[in-house]
Amino acid sequence: MSALLTCRSVRARQGDTEVLRGVDLELRRGEVAVLIGPNGAGKSTLLAVAAGLLPTSAGAVERGGRVAAAMQKPALARRTALANVELAISWWEGRRRGGRDDRRERAMSALAAVNASQLAGRPAGSLSGGEARRVHLARVLAVEPDILLLDEPFAGLDPSTRADLLYDTASAIRSERRATLVVVHDRAEAWALADRVLVMTRGRIDAQGSPRQVFEHPPTEEVAEFVGFTGTLDEGDSVLRLRPSDVELDPAGPISAEVLRRVPLEDGVRLDLSTPKGRLVTVAPEPAPEVGTVTRLRVTGGVRFPSERAPAPDDPASALLSGADGSRTGTPASRQEAGR
């Protein structure tokens, strides 16, 4: 697959703040890459730079085709949904634009691709948030770009509208001729859309790979934290990061923990737990321990990273957390599979 978009050591500023700090990215024809990261990581700035809407302060962006971007806000002109899509086509084609009938046909098929044919005659002002997002998406699909950039296409939608649009988008954006980069916030959205996930933190791309690789084996603690490994156990020479599903309440478990907070959920109770070596989160079925109760638990997974501080030889964490054989990987992104 040939690269349609290449960013080499790209730096960019928003006002006085350097938002992109050396981004390297290659987007290949036929693939859908999903960019995720915490707020302020620089995702939208990277998209704007890739679209040519924001200049770089250093580095280079090479585009092997025309880029169309759907910005975060689905701002539509005061005309019908169909006319909005037609307008996008005429912007895109400029003086080379074809006939009106051709534009209409393309606009209608783009609306159909995102299940929005029924919205064609509706004025933009009468569309709901989800409907406006569908028209917004149809607008960029209609121009048939070589490189398609979508900035948070599901932002601000209620869960069911979001899910509907997500599934429609997942099928609509796939094309062998196009390279697509989508910025999302949610891991579930990344799973549904991505061939490749890119995790961005503090202006750099810190991890990339298939969704499974990135979400199961995050390469850094920061990425691990972002992808859901929110619990921490400090083992001295290494730190174990754990997802709620990696922690199980067990009366015979080796770790003692105090319940700090209980939050009822649909499928149980989320418990925030304090152990001598760090804080953990788990989801337990009812009846779950009350706040202030001391309980016991074991960890069933997690990812281990080398600790930044030197290990103390008599660190009790070793006894508390080492596996049955006392082994420690000490390797970033190593997966701790054995139950404890």
Place this chain on the structure above:
Amino acid sequence: MTFIWQGVREAFSMLLHPTPDLLSILRVTLELVLWATVLAMLIGLPIGLVLGLGRFRTRRVWLGLANGGLGLPPVVVGLFVALLLFQSGPFGGLHLIYTVRGMVIAQTILALPIVIALTATSVQAIDPALLQQAGALGASRWRLGGFALREARIGVFVAAMAAMGASLSEVGAVVLVGGNLEGETRTMAGAILTSLSGGYYAEGIALGILLLGLTFLLAAALTVVQHGSRSAPTSSVRYLSTARR
């Protein structure tokens, strides 16, 4: 009170039996309003667009000047234009003093800041995300400008109305530059001034009623044009209704 009724009666009589003088006044007034509004729109719209959309260093200064221009004293503008157009003035050779063309120049100068300020304000009110999206889909500057004007059409319409209203009702600059010459440069507002200063109140009231009527008529015409452009089915809607049959 009697003279007010007399004025109303005279207004209807003038309407039913217009004199050549009245027709000349109407012609000059309409000519002045039309040209001054068209020129102010032609010059003011692009400037307002640039000030509304542009991001250059002196933009605020120019916007401030346009806003300040809304309060230009017509008499002062008329005085300066007259001084420039007098036979002995720098543009005396153009022979524009005491002509409708000279009055159009003065009136355009007065209407221009109105058009610029209102256009810039209404263009600035367009959602920046919409303009950014247009840019992200490859819209050229020209197309972006045309699109912004269309999106801001209500503000542009208000600018045209305000420019027209100013041209209709203005007296000071028009009298100074045009000389209020009967049958040549006398407008409705100028004729009212003359009637009142001569003590012909009924005639003044009649002309005033006619001027009001003219103002509402032109405003209504512009509203019909604007409303027509909004309510007429767009080509896409026509296409859809045809496609569904």
